Amino acid sequence: xxxxxxxxxxxxxxxxxxxxxRCSSQSGHNTVSWYQQALGQGPQFIFQxxxxxxxxxxxxxxxxxxxxxxNYSSELNVNALELDDSALYLCxxxxxxGGRVTDTQYFGPGTRLTVL
Amino acid sequence: AxxxxxxxxxxxxxxxxxxxxSCTYDTSENNxxxxxxxxxxxxxxxxxxxxxxxxxQNATENRFSVNFQKAAKSFSLKISxxxxxxxxxxxxxxxxxxxxxxxxxxxxxxxxx
Numbered sequence: 001x002x003x004x005x006x007x008x009x010x011x012x013x014x015x016x017x018x019x020x021x022r023c024s025s026q027s028g029h030n031t032v033s034w035y036q037q038a039l040g041q042g043p044q045f046i047f048q049x050x051x052x053x054x055x056x057x058x059x060x061x062x063x064x065x066x067x068x069x070x071n072y073s074s075e076l077n078v079n080a081l082e083l084d085d086s087a088l089y090l091c092x093x094x095x096x097x098g099g100r101v102t103d104t105q106y107f108g109p110g111t112r113l114t115v116l
Numbered sequence: 117a118x119x120x121x122x123x124x125x126x127x128x129x130x131x132x133x134x135x136x137x138s139c140t141y142d143t144s145e146n147n148x149x150x151x152x153x154x155x156x157x158x159x160x161x162x163x164x165x166x167x168x169x170x171x172x173q174n175a176t177e178n179r180f181s182v183n184f185q186k187a188a189k190s191f192s193l194k195i196s197x198x199x200x201x202x203x204x205x206x207x208x209x210x211x212x213x214x215x216x217x218x219x220x221x222x223x224x225x226x227x228x229x
Contacts, residue, residue, distance in 0.1 A: 033216065042120075042207050042219030043161070056216055090161060094215070103149040103168075103211055107161035 002027045004093050004108035012114045013081050021076040021111045023091030031055070031096045032074040033105060034066060037088040049074055050096050078113075086115045118143045120210050122220035129198045130228050136183075137193045137223045139208030149211045150184065150191045155222075156204040164206070167191065198227045 005024045013019050025032050031050045035043035045058035049068035063079040072093075078085055089112075092105035119142045129135040141150070152164040167175045167184050174182050179196045195202055208220040 035217070040222075042209075042221050043217070045216040045218070048216060056214055058216065088159060092161075092217075103215065104151075104163060104166060105217060106163065107153075109158070109160045112159075 004091060004106055006089075006091050006108040006111050008111060009109070010112045010114075012116065014116050015081055015083060017081050018077065018079045019081060019113060021078075021089050021091075021113070023074045023076070023093075023108055025072045025074070025091075025093030026106050029093035029095050029106070030072050031094045032068055032072065033092045033094070034074070034076050035090040035092065036060075037090055037110070038084075039087070043090055046076070081115045083115050086113060088112050118145075118210050118212065118218045120208050120218055120220035122208055122223050124223045125221075126224045126226070128226045128228060129195075131198055131200060133198055134194060134196050135198060135225060137195075137206055137208075137225070139191045139193070139220060141189050141191065141208070141210045143189070143210065143212065145212045147213065150182075151209040151211070151217070152180070152182070152191075152193045153207045153209055153219075154202075154204045155207065156201075161207075165193070195225070200227050200229060203227045 033048040034046040037043040047057040048055045052068045065077045067075045088110045090110045091108045094105045095102045121140045148169045150167045154162045165177045183192045205222045209217045
């Protein structure tokens with residue numbers, strides 16, 4: 001069974017730039033959720049994707065956007081980067097069946113984004 | 117809005133001893149799920165244990181067990197026979213039918229040899 005993978009591991013960008021983070025879900029999982037974890041804090045929910053559509057969103061501005069592909073992998077895009085976007089970005093996969101998302105989410109190792 | 121509170125920023129325990137981490141939450145929902153996740157320095161968030169709110173029996177996974185008090189909205193984690201590999205940040209998390217996780221601020225656990 002293949003676990004959740006994320007790329008890249010680390011990324012350094014400057015303020016105002018755009019970034020794309022990638023996630024491959026665990027084998028058999030069709031739902032992907034993204035979280036932002038600032039240093040020393042718990043993760044904050046950004047959004048969730050199922051069937052290539054956004055299925056719930058947290059309190060993040062529209063410059064945070066995502067995609068899900070037919071193979072269930074996902075991208076997180078952040079435009080107009082700000083210093084406060086510096087964080088660990090975590091992707092988690094789960095399984096949805098009959099319109100119901102299973103409760104347990106499995107996390108990838110994260111991408112550390114630094115905005116200078 | 118759901119909130120999760122972990123009141124202990126740091127805990128230290130001697131190897132082979134027991135440590136208990138506290139977690140309280142606030143919700144008006146009746147059906148929900150509770151989790152403890154472990155995040156070692158490698159950053160990988162690992163599921164330790166989960167509890168369904170409608171189940172009165174406390175969940176147990178090997179050396180990890182919970183004390184779930186629904187009326188008090190409390191969900192503590194007990195780590196028995198602590199091992200050096202248990203050193204990590206532990207997060208309490210909560211999920212309702214919207215299937216998004218709400219996390220607490222975390223408790224850093226250090227196991228001393």
